[in-house]
Amino acid sequence: QAHDYNVFLCNTDEIAEAEIRNLNSLAAQGVDGIITLATHMGQAAVTTFLDEYEGIPLVMVNSTIHHPQVSVVRTNNFRGSQIVVEYLVQKGHRSIGMLTNVGVRHIQTNRALGFQEALSEHGCRYDMIVAEAPTMDGGYQGTKELLQKYPEITAVFTYNDLMALGAIRACHDQGLRVPDDIAVMGFDDTHPGAMSIPSLSTVRIDTFTIGRESMLRMLALLNEPNQTFPPINLDVQLVLRESA
Structure with a gap:
């Protein structure tokens, strides 16, 4: 909101076909960029999508996808x-x-x-x-x-x-x-x-930080579309309660 962007949320129930369908739908509507969380899509599916929609930045959380248009945010x-x-x-x-x-x-x-x-x-x-x-x-x-x-x-x-x-x-x-x-x-x-x-x-897992870092990375990609950014790696923390 501070940067005057609107956010569209899509739920895929962790189904790869639904992820591809939503990606294509969002891209066809002319969104500026897309952030995905814990996707089931493979390298081939993402490459095919980005070949069709060349230039759209994609931030993927907890992914191993390698592509010039993809930037990764991951937890350890x-x-x-x-x-x-x-x-x-x-x-x-x-x-x-x-x-x-x-x-x-x-x-x-x-x-x-x-x-x-x-x-x-x-x-x-x-x-x-x-x-x-x-x-x-x-x-x-x-x-x-x-x-x-x-x-x-x-x-x-x-x-x-x-x-x-x-x-x-x-x-x-x-x-x-x-x-x-x-x-x-x-x-x-x-x-x-x-x-x-x-x-x-x-x-x-600090979900707030994941969301913040993903959006900051997206803003960076939008501001510098020709720049390649390294993956963002986020630490985790052990929380001890009663069950162990």
């Missing part, structure tokens, strides 16, 4: 998973399972890779992973599967806070007390996690 999801594992191992956990997002994208991959690398460095098993929908129900069903496959697990780390809330409920229904019998940790630091019982230990 890899490091976020590492600090979770380091904390849990320090607390004495050696058998840690993870619930990942059944969808495949950069943000999910880096969270899983950080988890696996950190466990490997500590000499722990790192393949106790189940993929589910990134929802409370997905967390519930995924945790039941984890506990059935790997009953030795003493901690569960989830792709996001919603899955962690489902995990806590699944543990309760299995007769396990959180955190006395099993620890649960999420990712994102959303409000429901802070209000749950037990309150959720998680990794904080």
Whole structure:
């Protein structure tokens, strides 16, 4: 608003086809630039879009897309998973399972890779992973599967806070007390996690800073369309509450 721009918001429900459809619709309406969040679109789809709409700046949050018209803002999801594992191992956990997002994208991959690398460095098993929908129900069903496959697990780390809330409920229904019998940790630091019982230990992502830096980068691209800018990398923070 301070720079006299209007903002249009589009929801795609994390469906790649809907993302492409919305990108084309926005570009056809003559928008000055587009910011995408955690896209499922691949390199080929983005390249095809930008070949058709040459000159429109695109800021992509948590993306690995490489293109002269694309500027990237990303959080350190890899490091976020590492600090979770380091904390849990320090607390004495050696058998840690993870619930990942059944969808495949950069943000999910880096969270899983950080988890696996950190466990490997500590000499722990790192393949106790189940993929589910990134929802409370997905967390519930995924945790039941984890506990059935790997009953030795003493901690569960989830792709996001919603899955962690489902995990806590699944543990309760299995007769396990959180955190006395099993620890649960999420990712994102959303409000429901802070209000749950037990309150959720998680990794904080500064969503305000993500939005601000994305818009500042877009303004820079609009002011200097021929300039190439390096990626913006944002840190994450461990938030310890009652669940771990």
